[in-house]
Amino acid sequence: MSQTVDRALSILPLLAEGPANLEQVATRLEVHKSTALRLLRTLHEHGIVYRQPDQRYRLGARLFALAQEAMENLDVREIAHPHLAELNAACGHTVHLAVYEEDEVLYIDKVESRYPVRMYSRIGKTVPITVAAVAKLLIADLPEPERRAVAERLDYPRYTARSTPDAAAFLNELATVREQGWATDLGGHEESINCVAAPIRGAEGRAVAAMSVSAPNVVVSADELLTLLPRVRRTADAISAEYVGRPLTPQRDSTPRRDSTPRRDSTPRRDTNPQRGTNPQRDKRAAP
Amino acid sequence: MSQTVDRALSILPLLAEGPANLEQVATRLEVHKSTALRLLRTLHEHGIVYRQPDQRYRLGARLFALAQEAMENLDVREIAHPHLAELNAACGHTVHLAVYEEDEVLYIDKVESRYPVRMYSRIGKTVPITVAAVAKLLIADLPEPERRAVAERLDYPRYTARSTPDAAAFLNELATVREQGWATDLGGHEESINCVAAPIRGAEGRAVAAMSVSAPNVVVSADELLTLLPRVRRTADAISAEYVGRPLTPQRDSTPRRDSTPRRDSTPRRDTNPQRGTNPQRDKRAAP
DNA sequence: GATTATGTTGCAGATCTTGCAACGACCATT
């Protein structure tokens, strides 16, 4: 919508790949050097990009700080963390928490495995959406039309022989997942890694996040991992309970649910609302 | 420099505080609603902001992903990590890695304490610059004029009775740190937490990062923690050695150091270059 | 059902952005 901003933002993913100098940026943006310079200057002033001693640009500290601050404000994360830690303490494996947002699923929390052989992942990373157990859960929970739309839009990379091959297979899998209320990924992303996942549900019963336990074959077999399923589901349910439990504001609000009325489908429905009222300024509107 | 981009970027810190609706954004930006809307739309298209079901905006997934990707590309981090892990394995305490960038110091890596009582921190968080041991090291290493300039610019919040009170005290402390080549924070930020830190030096001998070991009083006393100093310094030196060791590109380059010539001080000198050539696209220019 | 509160769109004026071209700094080569 805004050309200038559009261009400026296009610089970001470019720099995420690694430092670049003015000309490289200008070339890839397909604009004149001077234009690129001014955009970069503005980004620099905001601390979003940093200029190295060798004059090349890379993403800056404030970007990290922003992402950090935003992440810390996610309510599910806060509530879930102790439960995840507890589960990890019990089984020792890597525990993840993930949310869905506009065709992407990303980890927002993680408790590291206590085994020496671990799965690679990082908070903030997007997960392979067509195969990850948490992703399947979150997409499976979308209303039918959007679920289908998402499935069609996606790519289906063949990470392994067991990766989901195409949209049809994915939708099938989603139906199963939806039915059973939990999901697995048995070597769909990394041949030797398995996961079991369960959804965390908010006030209206919609999945606001999903959690999973992952472990490589060399530590436990897929069958052994599956024996953890009840425990994983119990943990997820406990988090859900606590999540819906907390009222929006300490002094209860008039009509906290506005999603309960059936809505016409003119706009495709967006979901996942992992953010709720702990933030002080939130109450401003209700005050005077 | 660019008004539109400037405004758009100003939205980010605002949303980092918590979700906000269109009007709130417009008000705080001091622009018309329609203007704010268009900016938000553009940010949305890039996935930088996300629109919740209740129409409010918050920071989006792509922002996390960007920060994540950029962080993973930091070379020092990559090299340092195994060393940090090793140190943690030996002593059990929290180990941090931090870099300096334009008046801010932030953690770029961390290995969690294995003790139940832990220090709170998070990768990507900025550290209290006037008291943290790693911050002192990094600032102490700046060339004199800039060091002074930074010291003057800073605020000196009194976290505890032992916090650095003002610029003068800070500069004094920096002189000591510079002299001895290591630093501590003994209850300067949190009454009960102590840290020891050592610098990681790059090719030109400048500090490109700093690492620290932190532990609460209840686990080990400050004196006990100080006995770890030699070990911390050895680890930092090992990282430094490996960091300068790796040449810029596998096939060695002509003149890898361009900082070695004394430079006139017309522009205040920027430092810290924790980013070096592992990235494939980097070599593009050298190719044809 | 009227009323408020919020978000959205089309439009015309003007600001702000753009690309150009020339300049300057720096490096490398002869």
Place this chain on the structure above:
DNA sequence: AATGGTCGTTGCAAGATCTGCAACATAATC
């Protein structure tokens, strides 16, 4: 030391892009 090349920086004029307005749309509230 001189010359040529690369890359970043600046002033300017043309005009594309952005802005604020006002009216409209929609949903919540009384």
